[in-house]
Amino acid sequence: MTEIWQGLIKAIQLIVSLDPEVMEIAGRSLIISVASCLLASVFCLPLGGLIHFQRFPGKRTLISLIQTFYSIPTVVVGLLVFVLLSRAGPLGGLNLLYTPAAMIFGQMVLVVPILLGLTVSALSSVDKAIPDTARSLGASSLQIAVVVLKEARFAVMAAIILAFGRAISEVGLALMVGGNIRGFTRVMTTAISLETAKGDLELSLALGIILILIALIINIILNRIQQR
Amino acid sequence: MKKVTCYLLSILLLLSLVGSIFGCTSSGTVEPLQPKPRLKVATTTSLYDTGLWGYLEPMFEKQYNVELDILYAGTGIALEFGRRGDVDVITVHDKAAEEKFVADGYGIERVPFAYNYFLVVGPAADPAGIKDLKPEEAFKKLMTTAKEKFISRGDNSGTHSKEKTIWKNAGFDYEIVRKSSAWYVEAGQGMGPTLLMASEKGAYTLTDMGTYLSYKSKLELVPIVDHGGTLLNVYSVIAVNPAKVPGVKIDEANNLITFLTSPEIQNLIGDYGVKEYGLQLFTPSTGAEPKQ
Numbered sequence: 112m113t114e115i116w117q118g119l120i121k122a123i124q125l126i127v128s129l130d131p132e133v134m135e136i137a138g139r140s141l142i143i144s145v146a147s148c149l150l151a152s153v154f155c156l157p158l159g160g161l162i163h164f165q166r167f168p169g170k171r172t173l174i175s176l177i178q179t180f181y182s183i184p185t186v187v188v189g190l191l192v193f194v195l196l197s198r199a200g201p202l203g204g205l206n207l208l209y210t211p212a213a214m215i216f217g218q219m220v221l222v223v224p225i226l227l228g229l230t231v232s233a234l235s236s237v238d239k240a241i242p243d244t245a246r247s248l249g250a251s252s253l254q255i256a257v258v259v260l261k262e263a264r265f266a267v268m269a270a271i272i273l274a275f276g277r278a279i280s281e282v283g284l285a286l287m288v289g290g291n292i293r294g295f296t297r298v299m300t301t302a303i304s305l306e307t308a309k310g311d312l313e314l315s316l317a318l319g320i321i322l323i324l325i326a327l328i329i330n331i332i333l334n335r336i337q338q339r
Numbered sequence: 340m341k342k343v344t345c346y347l348l349s350i351l352l353l354l355s356l357v358g359s360i361f362g363c364t365s366s367g368t369v370e371p372l373q374p375k376p377r378l379k380v381a382t383t384t385s386l387y388d389t390g391l392w393g394y395l396e397p398m399f400e401k402q403y404n405v406e407l408d409i410l411y412a413g414t415g416i417a418l419e420f421g422r423r424g425d426v427d428v429i430t431v432h433d434k435a436a437e438e439k440f441v442a443d444g445y446g447i448e449r450v451p452f453a454y455n456y457f458l459v460v461g462p463a464a465d466p467a468g469i470k471d472l473k474p475e476e477a478f479k480k481l482m483t484t485a486k487e488k489f490i491s492r493g494d495n496s497g498t499h500s501k502e503k504t505i506w507k508n509a510g511f512d513y514e515i516v517r518k519s520s521a522w523y524v525e526a527g528q529g530m531g532p533t534l535l536m537a538s539e540k541g542a543y544t545l546t547d548m549g550t551y552l553s554y555k556s557k558l559e560l561v562p563i564v565d566h567g568g569t570l571l572n573v574y575s576v577i578a579v580n581p582a583k584v585p586g587v588k589i590d591e592a593n594n595l596i597t598f599l600t601s602p603e604i605q606n607l608i609g610d611y612g613v614k615e616y617g618l619q620l621f622t623p624s625t626g627a628e629p630k631q
Contacts, residue, residue: 198424198586206586208425209379209408290410293393308532309388310557 114312122316133314137321140298143211144279147218151226152271159230164256174231180224189287192217196288209290214298217284222274229273233266234259265336272336276329280322377406378591379426383497384529386430386574387411389549389620391611395604403594411529415495421445421577424584428592430599432497432547432574445584446577452599453608453621454573454629457501459564460534460551461487461543469543474567475509481543482511486522488542492533493517493525497572502545505569534558547572549620553612573629574621576600600625 125133162173194200196208196216207213237259245255260267282300289296291305299318306315386392387409396407410420414431421429422445429446431437440446459477461467467485469477481489492499503513517523524542526533530550537544538558551562564570576599578592598604605623612620622629 198584203424203586209410290408292408292410293396295406295408308529308535310531310535310554 118312118316121313122320125313125317126320130317133317133321135294136297136299136302136318139211139296140279140300141325143214143298144218144275147215147278148222148226148271148275150215151219151222151274155223155226156230156267159227160234160256160260162227163231163234164252164259174228177224177228177231181228183221183224184283185221185281186283186287188217188221189284192220192284192288208288209292209296211289211296213288214285214296217288218278218281221281221284222278225274225277226270229270230263230267233263233270236266237262269333269336272329272333276326279325375404375406376588376591377408378428378588378595379408379410380428380430380595381410381412381417381420381426382430383414383417383432383574384411384531385432385498385547385550388529388531389553389612391549391608391621394611395599395607398604398607399595399598402598403591405591405594407595413492413494413496413498413529414500418445421579422584424579424586426579427588428576428578428595430574430576432572433500434573434575436497436500437575437577440577444582445580447580449575449577450596450600451573451575451624451628452605454571454624455548455619455621456565457498457545457547457570457572458551458562459543459545460537460558460560461563462541462559463561465563467543470563471566472564474505474564474569477564478505478509478511481522482506482509482516482519486520488522488524488537488540490524490526490533490537490540490542490544491517492530492545493527494529496530498530498545498547501569501572505545508569534560548618549612552616552618552620555616571629573624 162170192213193208195202196205196213197203198206198208207216241262242255242259245258250258280300282304285291285296285298285301286304289298289301291297291301297305299322303315303318303322306312306318382392388411392409392411396409399405400407410417410426412420414433414436417426417429417431418433418436418440420426421440430452434449437446437449441449459469459474461469467477467481467487469480469485472480481487491502506513506516517525524536524540526536528536530546531554533544534546534551534554535557536542538560541559543563544560551558551560576596578589578596579587581587581589599608602625605625608621609619609623612618
C-alpha cells in the first residue's frame with residue numbers, strides 16, 4: 112500500500128510542478144488526438160449527412176456495417192495502418208511509419224465509424240416534422256439539410272467528443288504505428304505502458320491521473336450538451 | 340448553444356495551446372518543414388531498458404545534428420524492421436541471426452561494439468538447486484527433475500535465441516521444452532518486464548547482465564548461474580543495405596556506427612552504470628569480435 116501512496120504523491124507532485132516530461136507527453140497526446148478527430152470530422156459529418164439524406168440500396172446494411180466497426184480493436188487498426196505505411200507496403204514511399212502523422216492517420220481510421228454512425232443517428236433522431244415543415248414552406252433540399260443539421264448539432268458534438276475519448280485513450284495503435292519514440296511519438300498511453308514495464312510507477316500514475324482528468328472533462332461537457 | 344460552443348472551443352484551444360507549448364517536438368505533422376534529418380534505429384530491448392541508448396542519444400544527436408528515433412524491440416523484431424526497411428540501422432545481439440541478415444543482403448556488415456554475459460537469475464533460496472552449475476546442466480535439471488518455474492522471453496529476441504541454444508546444447512528439443520508444462524512460462528515481453536515477472540513469481544529466468552544490474556533494486560532475484568562459455572553476449576550494430584532495401588539513410592547510419600565504435604564513446608559505454616551499480620554493464624569491444 113505504501114508504494115501506491117508514495118507513487119500517487121509523487122505523481123501529483125509531477126503534475127503540480129508542471130514536470131516538463133509529463134507536460135510534453137500530455138501535450139503531444141492532446142495534439143494528436145484533437146487533430147485526428149477534427150480531421151476525421153471534416154469529412155465524416157458531410158458524409159454522414161449524405162448517408163442520411165440520400166436514399167440508396169443497401170443503406171441499412173451500410174449503417175449496420177459502420178456500427179459494427181464502432182468496436183474494432185485498436186490493434187487491428189494498428190496492424191492495417193502498419194501494413195499500409197511500412198516501407199515495404201503500398202504507402203511506404205511516404206515514409207510515415209513511426210511519426211505522429213501515422214498516429215493521426217491511424218486514429219482517424221479508428222474514429223471514422225463512430226463519427227459516421229453517430230452523425231447518422233443524430234440526424235435520424237431529429238423530429239420528422241421539422242424537415243416536412245421546411246419542405247412545406249418551400250425549402251430546397253440543401254436548406255432542409257441545413258435545418259436538420261442545426262437541430263442535431265448537440266448530438267453531433269457529442270459524437271465528436273466520444274470519438275476524441277476513444278482516440279486519446281487507445282494504446283495498441285499508438286504503440287504499433289508510432290513506436291513510442293521518446294520526444295517524438297511517445298504519448299500518454301504508450302508512456303504508461305512502457306514506464307509500468309520498467310517498474311517506474313510515478314510517471315505512469317501521473318499520466319494516468321491526467322488521462323482520467325481528461326475523461327472527466329469530456330464527461331462534464333457531454334452531460335452539459337445532453338441537458339440542452 | 341452559443342455558451343456551449345464557446346466553452347468547447349475555448350477548451351480545445353487551451354488544450355492545443357498547452358500542446359503546442361510543450362509538445363513542439365511532435366510538430367513533425369504540424370509543420371511539414373523538418374530542418375534536421377531523422378535516423379531510425381531499432382534496438383534490442385536490453386540496450387534500451389538499461390538506459391544506455393537514452394544516455395548516448397543526445398550526444399549523437401548533437402555531434403551529427405540529426406534526430407535519432409529509437410525503436411525498442413526484441414532482436415528478431417528489430418531485424419524484421421530492418422528487412423521491411425522501416426529502420427536504417429539496428430543494434431542487436433544474436434550472432435547467428437545477424438550473420439543470416441547480412442548474408443541475405445539486408446545488412447552491410449556486422450560490427451560488434453560491446454559485450455557482457457548472460458546469467459540465469461532466480462530466488463535466493465534456489466529451490467531447484469542449480470546454483471553454480473554449468474548453464475546446460477542447470478537447464479537439464481530444471482527440465483528433468485526440478486520443474487521450478489522458468490520465465491522465458493518467448494519473443495524471438497537475442498536472449499530468447501540464446502536460451503534456445505542452451506536448451507539445444509543440453510540435449511533438448513526446444514519445441515518439446517516449451518510445451519512441457521506449467522513450469523515453463525513464455526512472457527512475450529522485453530527483458531525488464533520479464534525480470535519483474537520472474538521476481539513476482541519467484542521464478543528463474545535467463546537475462547543479460549546489463550538489464551539485470553539496472554533492474555536489480557526492483558528485483559528479488561540473485562545470480563544463480565553466471566559462468567560458462569555459452570553465456571557470452573555480444574552486441575553489434577548493422578547498417579541496413581540500401582542496395583537491397585531502398586530508402587535507407589546510409590550516411591547517417593554509417594555515422595552511428597562510427598560514433599559507437601569511436602574510442603571516446605567506447606570509453607563511455609565501458610563506464611556506463613559503473614558508478615551506479617558498482618559493476619561494469621557493458622565491456623567495449625572496439626568493433627571486433629570479443630574472445631570467449
